[in-house]
Amino acid sequence: MKRRIWTRKRKALSLTAVTLVLFFLFQYTYGICLMHPVQARWEAEQFYGCGSTERICHVWDGAVGQHVTLSSNEHALLLIGTYSTLSGWSCRDRDAVDCSEAAPLYGGTLRLSDGAVEDVVYAYGQVNDAAIDKIQLSFCFAANETAPTETHIYLTDAEDWHEHNGQRYFLLRSDALMPAYAPLNGRPYQINQGMVWDCTLTALNQYGTVLAEIKT
Amino acid sequence: MAKKQSIEHTHLLVLSLLASEDMYGYQMIVELARRSDHTFEMKEGTLYPVLHGLEKDGLVEAYQQEAPTGRMRKYYHLTRKGGAVLKDEKEAWERYAGAVNAVLNCGILPVGG
Amino acid sequence: MTPRQYTDRVTACLQGLSRKEREAIRQELDGHMEDHICALLELGYDRDLAEKRTMARMGDPEEVGREMRKLYPLRWLLVRWCAMAVCAVLAALLITQVSWRTVWWNLHFRLADNPVNRYEMQTFAFLREHPVDVRMEIGGVTVRACAAGIMKTADYPYWGTWEDKPATVHVAAVTLCTYSTEWSDLSTPQYFPGYFRWSDRAYSTGCDATGGAGVTMIPVQPGQTSVTAVYQHYGKDLTMEIPLSWEGVT
Numbered sequence: 001m002k003r004r005i006w007t008r009k010r011k012a013l014s015l016t017a018v019t020l021v022l023f024f025l026f027q028y029t030y031g032i033c034l035m036h037p038v039q040a041r042w043e044a045e046q047f048y049g050c051g052s053t054e055r056i057c058h059v060w061d062g063a064v065g066q067h068v069t070l071s072s073n074e075h076a077l078l079l080i081g082t083y084s085t086l087s088g089w090s091c092r093d094r095d096a097v098d099c100s101e102a103a104p105l106y107g108g109t110l111r112l113s114d115g116a117v118e119d120v121v122y123a124y125g126q127v128n129d130a131a132i133d134k135i136q137l138s139f140c141f142a143a144n145e146t147a148p149t150e151t152h153i154y155l156t157d158a159e160d161w162h163e164h165n166g167q168r169y170f171l172l173r174s175d176a177l178m179p180a181y182a183p184l185n186g187r188p189y190q191i192n193q194g195m196v197w198d199c200t201l202t203a204l205n206q207y208g209t210v211l212a213e214i215k216t
Numbered sequence: 217m218a219k220k221q222s223i224e225h226t227h228l229l230v231l232s233l234l235a236s237e238d239m240y241g242y243q244m245i246v247e248l249a250r251r252s253d254h255t256f257e258m259k260e261g262t263l264y265p266v267l268h269g270l271e272k273d274g275l276v277e278a279y280q281q282e283a284p285t286g287r288m289r290k291y292y293h294l295t296r297k298g299g300a301v302l303k304d305e306k307e308a309w310e311r312y313a314g315a316v317n318a319v320l321n322c323g324i325l326p327v328g329g
Numbered sequence: 330m331t332p333r334q335y336t337d338r339v340t341a342c343l344q345g346l347s348r349k350e351r352e353a354i355r356q357e358l359d360g361h362m363e364d365h366i367c368a369l370l371e372l373g374y375d376r377d378l379a380e381k382r383t384m385a386r387m388g389d390p391e392e393v394g395r396e397m398r399k400l401y402p403l404r405w406l407l408v409r410w411c412a413m414a415v416c417a418v419l420a421a422l423l424i425t426q427v428s429w430r431t432v433w434w435n436l437h438f439r440l441a442d443n444p445v446n447r448y449e450m451q452t453f454a455f456l457r458e459h460p461v462d463v464r465m466e467i468g469g470v471t472v473r474a475c476a477a478g479i480m481k482t483a484d485y486p487y488w489g490t491w492e493d494k495p496a497t498v499h500v501a502a503v504t505l506c507t508y509s510t511e512w513s514d515l516s517t518p519q520y521f522p523g524y525f526r527w528s529d530r531a532y533s534t535g536c537d538a539t540g541g542a543g544v545t546m547i548p549v550q551p552g553q554t555s556v557t558a559v560y561q562h563y564g565k566d567l568t569m570e571i572p573l574s575w576e577g578v579t
Contacts, residue, residue, distance in 0.1 A: 049468020
């Protein structure tokens, strides 16, 4: 019986091919070691089952060290935050909104964190009513259970929105939310990331009249 | 006695041997001596760097097969790429040999005084 | 020089080759010398002379080794080592980053016939004898109803704590579990994607059964043969109809 003998080059190239296949299989199975941020979006689309989406806008958020991408299709809005690590791109935070029913406004919020110090809240959405001119994001925040409650309010105007395939989309960012610290051995020690609740998106016309409201 | 020719174009000779059938190293030495009527008799150990070089370049590939003695023997097989190179080298050699012969045949020695 | 000494001197020049490669070259040269010696023995030579004649024909071992070494550049060995290192890293990540407990539950809820066999509350223990298998894919999550039975509304002791007691005499208790739709998501824990709209208002107990499955109670009318859950998912209405049996129900 014949047994083929491989040259050193052929063995090396075969092992490299096997390694690449294993690597991509690993990426597909575990969603880590991603080579490109778009793979994180594909993974989110698969998880939510919303189908393939198109990118609307993309920003780099230096405070939390993440690329924030808003994408959509006719049934869904998707917001994901991706960041690079030594083992490739990764996605920790993501959110989706079902926008298949007719409504003047669709929206959601997503809290993005750098995993250590700062958080930000992003509001995103699709505006279907031409009369809507402004979107207000409001939420309550407390650094810990005993800290005073702060009400944060942010506004975005229609001129800052994005148009895509005849639809209008907005992406609104809050200021950085600082976590709570307590002294431990004379040095500040982070005890939690703070609490965010009562996130509300309010749609206003040019006169400030409320046209729609969503609790997220 | 004519002096035995030193091996030139060793790669061409090895590829030519393998064009007829797959062979192992010692078989090639014997066949080369037989076909050239013992004109080409190389140092046998030096065949193997030639064979491994041809294998590295993809002109031959190797496989193991059990010999009648029970030992595993390494055979060499001419690849398609090797066959194409052999054809080109053979044509180049024939052109070269033809040119040398043509020059030699023109230099005819004078007869008598 | 003996054949062994010859191959030793050749392989001594083969730095940069792996042990397997050096051994393969040694075996090939050994085989060659053995073939030549056998041929001379067949011609009537004695062993010593055959060996001597063979070694004389083999040539300079250092020259053979030097020429051989040039044919094995280091770069392909480096490529192989890098590929092996990457495989080792992937294997380490596989072992340390994967939640095998999650993989187990995902497989169990997908493949087992009657996956929930333990309930925190004794009230729901009867569901072990009422297996069903109805599944609904909601994107990356599949919801599976794995048990459904009828019980008296009054048998549940915690009405009034979070939910008002329903008006019907009986409720259908349905055990729901989730698993990843895609085989590639086995290591991702799956949670209930949201609230279903049931055929009538449903009451989730938050009662933990095996592996995080939960029991939902839906008010039913006498003789009702099924309950239906509807889930709106990105423009599609997904429905799950769960059959009910009144056998043995008083």
